[in-house]
Amino acid sequence: MRVVVVGAGEVGYHVAQRLANERHDVVVVDTAAHRLEYVKSHLDVAVLEGSGASPAVLRQARIKDAGLLVAVTNHDEVNLVSCSVAREYKDILKIARVSDPGFYRGESQLHPETFGVDVMINPERELALETFRMLQTTAARDIAVFAEGEIQIIGLEVLPDSPAAGRTLIEIAEGSRSSGMITVVVKRGDKVVVPKGATRIEGGDLIYVAVLPDFVHEALTLCGHQHSSLKRVMIAGGSTEAYYFARLLAQHDIEATLLVRERERAQELAERLEKALILNGDATDIELLELEGVGGVDAFVALTDEDETNILSALVAKDIGAKQVVTLVNKSEYAPLARRIGLDVAVSPRLSAANAILQYVRRGKVTRVALLRDTEGEAISFDLTARSHIAGHPLSSIDFPEGSIVAGVVRGNQAIIPKGNDELKVGDTVIVFALASAVDRVAHLFPA
Amino acid sequence: MRLLDFFSEDAVNLDLQGSSKDDILLDLIAQLGLDDEAEAKLHKMLKRRENLGSTGIGKGIAIPHCRSNVVDSLRVAFGRKKEGVEFRAIDNKPVFNFFLIVAPPLEVSNQYLPVLGKIAQFAKESDINDELEKLTEPGQFLKLLQKRSS
Numbered sequence: 001m002r003v004v005v006v007g008a009g010e011v012g013y014h015v016a017q018r019l020a021n022e023r024h025d026v027v028v029v030d031t032a033a034h035r036l037e038y039v040k041s042h043l044d045v046a047v048l049e050g051s052g053a054s055p056a057v058l059r060q061a062r063i064k065d066a067g068l069l070v071a072v073t074n075h076d077e078v079n080l081v082s083c084s085v086a087r088e089y090k091d092i093l094k095i096a097r098v099s100d101p102g103f104y105r106g107e108s109q110l111h112p113e114t115f116g117v118d119v120m121i122n123p124e125r126e127l128a129l130e131t132f133r134m135l136q137t138t139a140a141r142d143i144a145v146f147a148e149g150e151i152q153i154i155g156l157e158v159l160p161d162s163p164a165a166g167r168t169l170i171e172i173a174e175g176s177r178s179s180g181m182i183t184v185v186v187k188r189g190d191k192v193v194v195p196k197g198a199t200r201i202e203g204g205d206l207i208y209v210a211v212l213p214d215f216v217h218e219a220l221t222l223c224g225h226q227h228s229s230l231k232r233v234m235i236a237g238g239s240t241e242a243y244y245f246a247r248l249l250a251q252h253d254i255e256a257t258l259l260v261r262e263r264e265r266a267q268e269l270a271e272r273l274e275k276a277l278i279l280n281g282d283a284t285d286i287e288l289l290e291l292e293g294v295g296g297v298d299a300f301v302a303l304t305d306e307d308e309t310n311i312l313s314a315l316v317a318k319d320i321g322a323k324q325v326v327t328l329v330n331k332s333e334y335a336p337l338a339r340r341i342g343l344d345v346a347v348s349p350r351l352s353a354a355n356a357i358l359q360y361v362r363r364g365k366v367t368r369v370a371l372l373r374d375t376e377g378e379a380i381s382f383d384l385t386a387r388s389h390i391a392g393h394p395l396s397s398i399d400f401p402e403g404s405i406v407a408g409v410v411r412g413n414q415a416i417i418p419k420g421n422d423e424l425k426v427g428d429t430v431i432v433f434a435l436a437s438a439v440d441r442v443a444h445l446f447p448a
Numbered sequence: 449m450r451l452l453d454f455f456s457e458d459a460v461n462l463d464l465q466g467s468s469k470d471d472i473l474l475d476l477i478a479q480l481g482l483d484d485e486a487e488a489k490l491h492k493m494l495k496r497r498e499n500l501g502s503t504g505i506g507k508g509i510a511i512p513h514c515r516s517n518v519v520d521s522l523r524v525a526f527g528r529k530k531e532g533v534e535f536r537a538i539d540n541k542p543v544f545n546f547f548l549i550v551a552p553p554l555e556v557s558n559q560y561l562p563v564l565g566k567i568a569q570f571a572k573e574s575d576i577n578d579e580l581e582k583l584t585e586p587g588q589f590l591k592l593l594q595k596r597s598s
Contacts, residue, residue: 232561255565259501266538270506277511277568280538281501288500291514293551296561 001025002066005045006052006082007073008035010330011097011123011353013043015070018354018371020045021436027061030073053081064089070357072097072121080115087116095119095357099240123353128244130352131326132252135230135299141206144370144379146431150415151408153184153210153379153433154219155372160203162224170197172222180215182417184208184407184433185375192375192435194405208372210379210407210431212415230254234297234322236283236313237304238265241328241349243272245303250275257292259283261304283313286320295321303328314343377435379407382446384428390445391428396420403435404442449559451524451566451597452590459525460586464546469498469535472527473512476548479525486518490550504537509571513549513564522551522559524567526589528580545580547571570597 001024005016008030016039020026026045029052030036036047050057052071063069069086071079071094079096086094096117103120133143142155158164164172169183186195187206193199201207209219220226233249235242238260246269249256256276260266263280270278281288283304294300300317302310307330314327327343329335335348355371358378370379384391390398395406395418409416410429416422424430434442459479466472473494477487497503497514504510525548532542547567551560570576573596583589 232565255561255569257565257568263538263540267506267540270538274572274574275569277565277572278505278538279501279503285500287496291497291500293515293561293564296558 001068002062003027003068003070004029004052004058004061004063004066004086006030006069006071006079007097008032008039008047009072009074010332010349011072012070013039014332014351014354015072015357016045017043018358022439029057029061051078053078053085055085058082058085063092066092068092069094071095072353072357076100076103080117083117084115093118095121097121097123097353099124101125101240101243121353121356123349123356124240125244126352126356127241127328127347127349128248131241131245131301131303131328131347132248134347135233135301135324135326142208142373144372146370146379146381146408147410147415147429149213150410151210151212151417151431152216153208153370153372153407153431154216155206155208155374156219156223156225158201158203158205158207159224162203162222164201164207164222165203165224166200168198168200169195172201173197179419180212180417181219182210182405182407184210184379184405185372185377185435187374192377194403194433194435206374208375208433210417210433212417230298232297233257233299233301234259234292234294234317236300236302236310236317237328238262238269238278239303239305239328242301242303243269245301246273246276257297259288259292284309284316286316289313289316290320297322299324299326301326301328305330307331307334311338311341311343314338315341318343372433375435377403377433378439379431379433380439380442381410381429381431382443384424384426384430385447386426387447388426388445391424391426394421394423398424398445400432400445401434401438401441403438405433407431407433449562449566450594451563451570452594454522454524454559454563455526455590455593457586457590459523460589461525461527462583462586462589464527464529466529467531467533469533470495472529472533472535472546473498476512476525476527476546479527479548480519480523480550482518490514490516490518494548498536502536502538504535504539504543505568505571506537506539506541507572508532508537508541508544508577509547510535510537510543510545511547511549511564511567511571513551513560515551515553515560517553519550519552522549522555522563524549524563528583530581544577545571566597 003026005028029048071082083094098120144153185208232255235258266280294317300322302314314325318325408431464475466475527546535543
């Protein structure tokens with residue numbers, strides 16, 4: 001499929017990368033020549049300099065042959081106009097990044113539908129949601145949720161003296177009420193494998209476990225982590241992400257304090273966030289953090305627009321004693337660095353956004369896709385149709401491609417973590433983890 | 449934990465005298481009944497905190513707060529200034545109602561943040577300024593607190 005990506009920033013780059021890896025014919029459009037130069041030297045995609053809001057430029061990008069337009073510049077207006085221009089071409093799915101909260105609260109006179117947008121994605125809101133899910137499950141590096149949370153795939157570091165360390169998956173299964181969880185991927189150093197029963201888990205591994213909600217606690221214990229509940233969260237920054245995040249906390253009756261450096265922004269947020277305590281101050285100021293009692297909060301979340309500020313304030317908060325620290329990292333190069341210096345989780349908006357976009361790319365047979373951090377793989381949920389030949393056979397007899405594994409099944413109202421002798425049925429929603437190299441072959445098992 | 453347990457009538461002053469940010473802080477401190485040396489130390493600390501960013505959270509409310517070893521348990525005070533005082537609040541508007549919170553640097557029971565959170569919640573109720581303006585004696589403040597905070 002031909003895909004036109006408007007915007008060569010972090011979000012556009014990442015989306016283009018994922019789609020190019022899946023052998024789509026991608027062209028990236030941007031006005032900034034230096035960004036395009038970077039894209040061109042790193043990805044197997046075409047680039048075109050010009051405004052994505054210009055009909056002539058989109059024509060040049062051969063929009064008429066495209067099946068998908070992804071408009072993800074930093075400017076809502078450009079993205080909306082770009083979709084609007086593409087409206088005359090039929091059969092193109094148009095996805096626009098729209099970050100202004102006003103569009104989601106019905107305040108605006110301009111509804112995205114008037115621009116011909118099929119899907120609006122909001123990286124800031126996605127990021128706030130991801131951060132919240134992560135904090136709820138302490139110790140989780142990443143969480144992907146399927147079937148409204150009935151099946152969750154959680155990334156956990158295996159602690160050296162935990163029950164899982166040193167045992168094979170079969171041994172672990174024998175020692176627990178294992179029917180509610182399955183390990184779908186193991187990362188050791190740079191090596192990522194989809195494990196088998198004989199795979200031995202070691203301390204320091206990052207594993208992703210698909211679990212039913214009642215088994216989250218058991219999965220955490222297995223990896224040596226404790227479950228904790230959130231009561232009090234401190235947020236550094238007054239960004240859009242911070243706004244969405246504070247709103248989520250309020251909805252869950254969790255107390256939030258925001259430290260906002262710009263007074264005008266602080267005032268704006270104080271008016272819009274009814275429950276949160278908004279204080280004017282610099283989150284990198286050690287004394288301020290100490291006085292605000294950051295050592296006593298359940299979590300400190302750094303969500304300013306500056307990566308450097310985020311990393312610095314997160315480090316200070318961690319040092320003073322915040323139980324959990326989450327850092328927003330915009331520049332992807334910083335993510336590994338943030339981890340190396342001991343920050344618990346680094347969330348990057350590009351991944352959140354790419355996740356949101358990819359769920360729609362293969363719409364039809366695929367109902368949802370979640371990229372799993374650090375694995376080069378993704379969890380995909382497929383609807384099993386009568387055209388698939390794998391229905392009615394025990395899982396163990398199905399030839400799933402190397403690098404893939406069934407993580408869960410949703411049948412009617414019931415979520416199941418299947419075993420080898422379980423059969424898939426037509427109408428099931430099947431959640432499969434697949435490494436990037438296996439995605440295509442897995443998709444063939446699930447014709448629309 | 450109830451906010452009411454931390455307040456007493458002595459710590460409520462419905463007629464603050466000060467007309468500057470600094471004087472208001474002194475008035476509030478005076479309600480805690482500390483000795484002169486402790487008062488001076490606390491004043492300095494609160495001023496330092498205000499210099500890092502005003503605790504005026506907008507809509508006529510300020511919550512000056514800090515940790516200091518001049519107290520050995522968490523202390524609070526409420527003060528009202530009907531005419532309002534310029535406090536460099538985030539909305540640049542005068543402040544009428546002040547909640548002071550002082551906690552020792554090391555607290556076993558860790559009440560500082562819960563109390564700060566509860567006061568912020570109480571103070572952000574949309575009609576709270578009207579209710580506070582109506583008060584004529586300290587006992588009514590405690591009743592309002594009881595009614596509005598869990």
